[in-house]
Amino acid sequence: MAIRVFIDGAAGTTGLEIGERLRGRREIDLVSLDEKRRKDASARADALNNADVAILCLPDGSAREAVMLIENPRVRVIDPSTAHRVEESWVFGFPELEPKRREELRHAMRVTNPGCYSTGFLAIVRPLVRHGIIPPDWPVTCHAVSGYSGGGRSMIVEFEDRQAPDSGHETFRTYSLNLEHKHVDEMQLHAGLVHRPLFAPAVGRFYRGMLVEIPLQLWALPGNPSVASVHDALADSYRGERLIEVAPPEIAAPKKTLDAEELKNTDRLKLYVFGNEVRRQVRIVAVLDNLGKGAAGACVQNLNAMMGWPEATGLIC
Numbered sequence: 001m002a003i004r005v006f007i008d009g010a011a012g013t014t015g016l017e018i019g020e021r022l023r024g025r026r027e028i029d030l031v032s033l034d035e036k037r038r039k040d041a042s043a044r045a046d047a048l049n050n051a052d053v054a055i056l057c058l059p060d061g062s063a064r065e066a067v068m069l070i071e072n073p074r075v076r077v078i079d080p081s082t083a084h085r086v087e088e089s090w091v092f093g094f095p096e097l098e099p100k101r102r103e104e105l106r107h108a109m110r111v112t113n114p115g116c117y118s119t120g121f122l123a124i125v126r127p128l129v130r131h132g133i134i135p136p137d138w139p140v141t142c143h144a145v146s147g148y149s150g151g152g153r154s155m156i157v158e159f160e161d162r163q164a165p166d167s168g169h170e171t172f173r174t175y176s177l178n179l180e181h182k183h184v185d186e187m188q189l190h191a192g193l194v195h196r197p198l199f200a201p202a203v204g205r206f207y208r209g210m211l212v213e214i215p216l217q218l219w220a221l222p223g224n225p226s227v228a229s230v231h232d233a234l235a236d237s238y239r240g241e242r243l244i245e246v247a248p249p250e251i252a253a254p255k256k257t258l259d260a261e262e263l264k265n266t267d268r269l270k271l272y273v274f275g276n277e278v279r280r281q282v283r284i285v286a287v288l289d290n291l292g293k294g295a296a297g298a299c300v301q302n303l304n305a306m307m308g309w310p311e312a313t314g315l316i317c
Helices: 011-023 041-049 060-069 101-107 116-130 149-158 182-191 227-238 292-307
Strands: 004-007 028-031 053-056 077-079 110-112 141-147 170-175 198-204 211-216 245-246 269-276 281-288
Touching: 004 011, 004 041, 011 028, 011 245, 011 292, 053 060, 053 292, 060 077, 077 292, 101 292, 110 149, 116 141, 116 182, 116 198, 116 211, 116 227, 116 269, 116 281, 141 149, 141 269, 149 198, 227 245, 227 269, 227 281, 281 292
Parallel strands: 004 028, 004 053, 053 077, 077 110, 141 198, 245 269
Antiparallel strands: 141 211, 170 198, 211 281, 269 281
16 A cells, blocks of 8 residues: 655755655655645645655745644654754664664654765764764864755756846855854764864855765874775775765775766765875765755655665665
């Protein structure tokens, strides 16, 4: 019997991408509201309470309001917004992050999707903290660049509509210069760090794709780890995973550049370890699609994990 899935906010950037991945799956009855009914609070409440799974592709405040509208205790929720990512009562929906996370997702009633930046960050940092390479109190720095679709509809218009009053003309823009980006809290909490990481995000003039980088001075770290040990810790953590790959050293070493669009239009994530044993330095880079593994693909993967289905079902591998 098919499960009823209602995407609240199906017309937004992430909602459309999720719908594309779910549409046509026989095990899913995808519920939608027309434009007029989407603005009707009672229609939304009915759809939310009659769903088996509600997916909230909404701004943070609206996502919290939607949860309050759900009175049916059997409705399971996946929230791709930032609203619940650091709440203990919600399961953080990154199946590969912790050994017991898949079991937690299988039984979870409330699941929060990671942010796109934090997906790349945590894919790197959490295994290295767990393996003792990065101490929990280490001052971690992260540099990242995303395609402009990560900013939602308003930023898409800004970059694509040259007639718009706020049309952007930059090729590359760094931002969050006040050091208060909304993903940092989840980065710190779910990595197991004592201090907030120093996060330097940027946006480039390309639609989708991203790079998230963690530089490390190996000589300064306790235990004086090698480049090889950093790679091995990551490779061990993701061995056998379908959607996360750690590039072998022989693939990473010859690279001179890395393209943020390398995995665009996929739901995968790839990690590269670029190191210099002589200089005792390493740059670890995650490549992913901010709308794929960083948003819609992660949501569908979480839905699959919650239902006990193969996690890659419906995903672009």
